Amino acid sequence: MNKNMSIIGVPMDLGQSRRGVDMGPSAIRYAGLLEKLEGLDYNVDDLGDVPISRPDSRHERQDGDLRNLKQVADASLKLAEMVDQEVSDKRFPLVLGGDHSIAIGSLAGISKHYENLGVIWYDAHGDLNSAETSPSGNIHGMPLAVSLGIGHERLTNIHGYSPKIKPENIVIIGARSLDPGEKKLIKERGIQVYSMHEVDRMGMTNVISEAIEYLKERTDGVHLSLDLDGLDPDEAPGVGTPVIGGLSYRESHLAMEILQESAILTSAEFVEVNPILDEKNKTATLAVGLIGSLFGEKLK
Ligand SMILES: NC(=[NH2+])NCCC[C@H](N)C(=O)O
Numbered sequence: 210m211n212k213n214m215s216i217i218g219v220p221m222d223l224g225q226s227r228r229g230v231d232m233g234p235s236a237i238r239y240a241g242l243l244e245k246l247e248g249l250d251y252n253v254d255d256l257g258d259v260p261i262s263r264p265d266s267r268h269e270r271q272d273g274d275l276r277n278l279k280q281v282a283d284a285s286l287k288l289a290e291m292v293d294q295e296v297s298d299k300r301f302p303l304v305l306g307g308d309h310s311i312a313i314g315s316l317a318g319i320s321k322h323y324e325n326l327g328v329i330w331y332d333a334h335g336d337l338n339s340a341e342t343s344p345s346g347n348i349h350g351m352p353l354a355v356s357l358g359i360g361h362e363r364l365t366n367i368h369g370y371s372p373k374i375k376p377e378n379i380v381i382i383g384a385r386s387l388d389p390g391e392k393k394l395i396k397e398r399g400i401q402v403y404s405m406h407e408v409d410r411m412g413m414t415n416v417i418s419e420a421i422e423y424l425k426e427r428t429d430g431v432h433l434s435l436d437l438d439g440l441d442p443d444e445a446p447g448v449g450t451p452v453i454g455g456l457s458y459r460e461s462h463l464a465m466e467i468l469q470e471s472a473i474l475t476s477a478e479f480v481e482v483n484p485i486l487d488e489k490n491k492t493a494t495l496a497v498g499l500i501g502s503l504f505g506e507k508l509k
């Protein structure tokens with residue numbers, strides 16, 4: 210893997226309705242991120258945080274609305290430009306959230322450098338909603354759809370092109386809460402999903418190995434978008450939309466270790482750490498541990 214890495218924090222909490230997830234990047238840094246990566250011989254440049262503008266007054270959703278659309282779109286563009294620059298400079302972008310709406314900006318900045326960018330979406334959710342199908346109006350439930358070119362043009366067209374990714378280049382792992390519109394889209398577009406059912410049946414070794422083989426054949430770069438709510442809330446309590454029955458600590462470390470061995474990743478992001486909902490920074494510490502495994506920390 211690329212040893213030159215740039216860290217970008219995105220203190221975004223406007224893609225959903227619970228406060229606190231904007232403190233995710235500081236909590237992850239505080240849990241020892243830089244020390245961990247430097248200990249693994251990475252040349253790390255922490256670029257600080259993307260500035261996020263606040264809405265004038267807390268904009269309450271009316272039906273069919275997209276909560277905080279303007280602020281999310283503005284931040285996505287800023288993030289896209291920063292990430293784009295790092296990829297141009299041949300540095301590995303590691304993006305820290307913030308809620309999952311930030312994936313709109315990450316993918317916008319990264320994908321223009323690839324013919325066929327692959328995406329591993331490690332999440333309890335599909336994040337495949339649009340204003341029409343969303344039960345909440347929260348943009349953090351929409352970034353994967355937006356990146357497929359589905360949704361409000363202010364979001365799909367960030368950084369001046371759309372779509373960012375092709376449905377056949379996506380693999381979702383850990384899904385256990387999908388809305389009806391998301392299920393429909395998964396069927397229609399043939400998106401690969403390893404739900405908890407497949408993880409239980411096949412085991413994580415087979416799931417992640419199959420996903421890697423699948424992406425290797427068809428992509429020229431792979432982005433990992435890891436939502437901490439993909440893990441079980443017992444292990445990762447500091448998330449805004451917990452769903453029981455999730456991926457374990459051990460399955461997740463194993464997945465990161467096998468990804469490291471495969472060397473297919475070209476960018477990554479860790480999102481949805483909410484320190485207000487956390488217990489003694491447990492979830493941020495877990496994120497740093499997973500990042501360690503992803504970047505080569507080994508027991509022997
Ligand atoms: N990134 C996340 N945590 N997304 C949760 C989305 C929850 C629900 N599907 C929604 O659209 O509102």
Ligand SMILES: [Mn+2]
Pocket residue numbers: 332333334436438439450
């Ligand atoms: Mn999620």
Ligand SMILES: [Mn+2]
Pocket residue numbers: 309332334336349436
């Ligand atoms: Mn998510």
